[in-house]
Amino acid sequence: MTVNSEQSPQLQETKANFNPNLKGRYRFDRVFKTISWIATFAGIVVLTVLLIGILVSGLSSLSFDFIVNPPSRKPEIAGIWPPLIGTICLLVITALFAFPVGVGSGIFLEEFSEDNLFAKAVEINISNLAAVPSIIYGLLGLFVFARIFEPVTGGRSLLSGGLTLALLILPVIIVATREALRAVPDSLRLAGMALGATRWQTVRSHVLPQALPGIMTGTILALSRAIGETAPLIVVGAATFVPFAPELSIKGLQSSFTAMPIQIFSWVSRPQDGFHEIAAGAIIVLMLVLLVMNGSAIWLRNKFQSNR
Amino acid sequence: MQSQTSQSSPVVDTERVFHVQNTDYYYGSNLAVRGVNLEIPGNKITAFIGPSGCGKSTALRCFNRLNDLIPSAHIKGRITYRGVDIYDKQVDPIELRRRIGMVFQKPNPFPKSIYDNIAFGARINGYQGDMDELIERSLKASALWDEVKDKLQNSGLSISGGQQQRLCIARAIAIEPEVILMDEPCSALDPISTLKIEELMHELKENYTIIIVTHNMQQASRVSDKTAFFNAEATEKGGKVGYLVEYDDTQKIFSDPQQEQTRDYVSGRFG
Ligand SMILES: Nc1ncnc2c1ncn2[C@@H]1O[C@H](COP(=O)(O)OP(=O)(O)O)[C@@H](O)[C@H]1O
Ligand SMILES: [Mg+2]
Numbered sequence: 001m002t003v004n005s006e007q008s009p010q011l012q013e014t015k016a017n018f019n020p021n022l023k024g025r026y027r028f029d030r031v032f033k034t035i036s037w038i039a040t041f042a043g044i045v046v047l048t049v050l051l052i053g054i055l056v057s058g059l060s061s062l063s064f065d066f067i068v069n070p071p072s073r074k075p076e077i078a079g080i081w082p083p084l085i086g087t088i089c090l091l092v093i094t095a096l097f098a099f100p101v102g103v104g105s106g107i108f109l110e111e112f113s114e115d116n117l118f119a120k121a122v123e124i125n126i127s128n129l130a131a132v133p134s135i136i137y138g139l140l141g142l143f144v145f146a147r148i149f150e151p152v153t154g155g156r157s158l159l160s161g162g163l164t165l166a167l168l169i170l171p172v173i174i175v176a177t178r179e180a181l182r183a184v185p186d187s188l189r190l191a192g193m194a195l196g197a198t199r200w201q202t203v204r205s206h207v208l209p210q211a212l213p214g215i216m217t218g219t220i221l222a223l224s225r226a227i228g229e230t231a232p233l234i235v236v237g238a239a240t241f242v243p244f245a246p247e248l249s250i251k252g253l254q255s256s257f258t259a260m261p262i263q264i265f266s267w268v269s270r271p272q273d274g275f276h277e278i279a280a281g282a283i284i285v286l287m288l289v290l291l292v293m294n295g296s297a298i299w300l301r302n303k304f305q306s307n308r
Numbered sequence: 309m310q311s312q313t314s315q316s317s318p319v320v321d322t323e324r325v326f327h328v329q330n331t332d333y334y335y336g337s338n339l340a341v342r343g344v345n346l347e348i349p350g351n352k353i354t355a356f357i358g359p360s361g362c363g364k365s366t367a368l369r370c371f372n373r374l375n376d377l378i379p380s381a382h383i384k385g386r387i388t389y390r391g392v393d394i395y396d397k398q399v400d401p402i403e404l405r406r407r408i409g410m411v412f413q414k415p416n417p418f419p420k421s422i423y424d425n426i427a428f429g430a431r432i433n434g435y436q437g438d439m440d441e442l443i444e445r446s447l448k449a450s451a452l453w454d455e456v457k458d459k460l461q462n463s464g465l466s467i468s469g470g471q472q473q474r475l476c477i478a479r480a481i482a483i484e485p486e487v488i489l490m491d492e493p494c495s496a497l498d499p500i501s502t503l504k505i506e507e508l509m510h511e512l513k514e515n516y517t518i519i520i521v522t523h524n525m526q527q528a529s530r531v532s533d534k535t536a537f538f539n540a541e542a543t544e545k546g547g548k549v550g551y552l553v554e555y556d557d558t559q560k561i562f563s564d565p566q567q568e569q570t571r572d573y574v575s576g577r578f579g
Contacts, residue, residue: 115379185416187412187416188416188418189377190374190377190410190412190416191412191416191417191418191479192418193405194372194374194405194409194412194480195429195433195479195480195483196403196405196406196429196432196433196483197402197428197432198402198432201432205418205428206419206420209419210419
């Protein structure tokens with residue numbers, strides 16, 4: 001390696017050991033940029049086509065009456081009030097059970113349990129549960145909630161449906177919670193413990209607030225999955241024709257129910273075109289519900305983040 | 309050795325605060341440091357020096373049993389704090405850690421306001437007095453008050469690294485410990501911040517016993533009264549095990565060490 005003492009206005013390669021090959025590297029950059037752009041674009045195109053299709057066929061059926069009317073045998077006067085309320089109730093029940101239980105187990109497994117065989121077995125089981133087909137959860141829900149706990153749940157009821165969905169998304173929330181907790185640097189735990197805090201005090205005051213945005217994101221994704229689930233609800237016994245929205249009471253929880261995806265499914269499978277149009281309308285409403293849900297969760301998450 | 313109860317209040321005591329007797333430090337079945345014998349005097353600054361991986365941090369973290377958080381970590385031997393065996397079943401590590409504070413290598417303030425950073429430790433330990441007054445006192449004691457008094461509600465992460473480290477010291481002394489353990493507290497800081505912390509340590513030793521791990525030999529010679537030199541040697545199994553080579557007055561270690569290894573190390577010939 002020789003040092004070139006010659007003064008030169010340009011950056012010239014003076015050492016033979018390096019071949020920066022800038023041109024080639026920039027070309028690679030461009031290629032990857034193009035590939036990722038195409039990937040993004042493909043996704044957007046598919047989504048847009050879907051959205052436009054739905055909007056074109058469904059927008060005309062959207063009206064106030066469509067929202068607040070019960071389903072009917074005639075597509076012109078059919079509405080989605082009972083399944084809409086059913087879906088919202090299911091979501092609330094699901095979140096109410098799955099969030100505390102899921103986050104609680106996540107915290108236990110990540111922060112408190114010792115790294116022994118039992119913990120490893122639980123961990124593997126939870127990961128496997130996340131991959132179990134949803135219809136299996138439906139069967140489990142049917143057996144456990146609708147049959148064994150019938151006196152409490154009222155059989156094939158809203159509560160049974162919500163609990164089944166909660167079970168379904170529990171593994172996802174647990175895994176998301178653990179991932180979020182794992183991303184919190186250990187230095188915070190050490191700092192807390194070194195001040196004479198107990199483990200729970202440290203987790204509660206410092207670790208959990210840091211992990212909360214990640215936990216919320218996981219929960220939102222899980223709930224979004226739950227809102228679109230059809231199979232387990234059919235197994236647990238959602239009815240396809242429910243003329244009344246469930247009452248907001250214990251009795252309402254124990255009453256039979258239907259949900260948006262089931263209503264949509266039942267309408268698309270009919271031969272008349274009129275039902276296909278209102279099915280598209282129902283899909284738009286379902287997407288709006290999702291949008292509102294995700295939006296408020298993101299808002300909540302940002303609120304937590306800006307509070308630091 | 310006379311036994312005292314763990315309820316002794318922070319008294320000005322130049323007698324030994326810690327007594328490490330024949331202690332081996334393990335991670336699982338791995339011996340990390342062997343056979344340490346050491347007496348830490350009160351209201352003095354004791355420095356741990358030595359090459360990386362010789363077990364200085366391990367030895368330090370056992371004084372407040374922070375190593376308990378590493379499931380595989382355990383010791384064989386006896387470490388007493390004012391006569392009480394800190395690994396005794398009767399000793400609650402949570403209570404021990406209030407008395408023996410710690411400052412870490414990388415400043416690690418909580419992602420909360422400067423105020424809450426200090427208030428947290430006080431609250432969880434059931435502080436009864438005036439919180440505002442405690443915050444001011446702690447920040448003054450850590451020479452940070454003038455720089456942050458107008459922005460106590462700002463995030464602890466919004467100040468410079470050197471200020472963050474002093475905040476961590478303020479947080480540690482707010483709960484009135486008797487000992488402060490410092491694991492390379494300046495290694496992530498610039499020279500001016502380092503100097504400030506060193507000055508601060510000189511003031512703190514009036515009221516506290518300080519044990520500091522440092523990579524910087526000038527720092528050890530500048531700030532400490534006693535110096536312990538650790539080294540590591542290879543084992544047959546291919547690992548390495550740390551041990552205490554020499555422990556004496558700092559001035560003696562740096563001017564007239566008894567061991568060849570120490571002489572080589574402090575003169576910069578290895579490490
Ligand atoms: N959490 C741990 N688990 C297992 N071994 C560890 C752990 N921390 C440190 N050790 C081992 O203990 C020895 C001493 O490490 P450490 O105390 O960090 O040294 P130092 O602070 O002097 O650099 C090293 O050999 C290291 O591999
Ligand atoms: Mg270290």
